[in-house]
Amino acid sequence: MNNLYLVDDDQAVLDSLSWMLKGLGYQPKVFLSADCFLKSINIQQPAIAILDVQMPGMDGSALLNRMTEADSPITVIMLSGHGNIAMAVQAIQKGALDFLEKPVDGDKLASLLEQASVQTEQNMHRKVTRQELLNKLATLTARELEVMDKVLEGKLNKVIAAELNIAQRTLELHRQKVMQKMQVSNIAELAFLMGKSIA
Structure with missing residues (x-):
């Protein structure tokens, strides 16, 4: 009680x-x-x-x-x-x-x-x-945060790579890191995690 x-x-x-x-x-x-x-x-x-x-x-x-x-x-x-x-x-x-x-x-x-x-x-x-999410976000680098934001906007890899002026392979590595650190296996899970935290 x-x-x-x-x-x-x-x-x-x-x-x-x-x-x-x-x-x-x-x-x-x-x-x-x-x-x-x-x-x-x-x-x-x-x-x-x-x-x-x-x-x-x-x-x-x-x-x-x-x-x-x-x-x-x-x-x-x-x-x-x-x-x-x-x-x-x-x-x-x-x-x-x-x-x-x-x-x-x-x-x-x-x-x-x-x-x-x-x-x-x-x-x-x-x-x-919310605290667990903040702890995960705190492990992301500034570049990984940028990548995550653009991925969540629904942009394609090649578009994000061009916007950030990096090679597509580099971008894919950043995306992988984001998924590992946020402990999700796909974009839908990531979007759900971020959406849930904002509520």
Whole structure:
């Protein structure tokens, strides 16, 4: 089970939500501010976070932004005592899974936590896949990157060789190297790998 974090400046809310979550089988870690949360938690590790929107200092929306910019795999559920539709839409556009109003409905929260658990696994898988791809790309030389880009544009060997002002045999060797380093056996696999990473 993923780690679960609660961030809210209201101790009474933290207490009641913790009680509810423990009843659902979770062991939440609680924080009274976004700063405390950021100082204590590695946001690159998979988890679920329930964030209050309105807090002094860094609010929930700013914290969500920080996590999104850092490409954190943590799935976020936003929480507000004074929610409105615009706020909910904005939070979801920024990457939150959903938006709950206080007092929280236990059944809805339980269902959301199941979704959040699946989402966190997907986030982590995507992050690992992207890192693996970046590691492979880092092994390519500048010339191999040029060749790969042109191959992915669908250009023929002789056209690429002419554009790069190299012999066709040299180009074929570069192509071979690209395939070996990217660990693919054909252009379709390479295109799929690159396309998947951009998503």
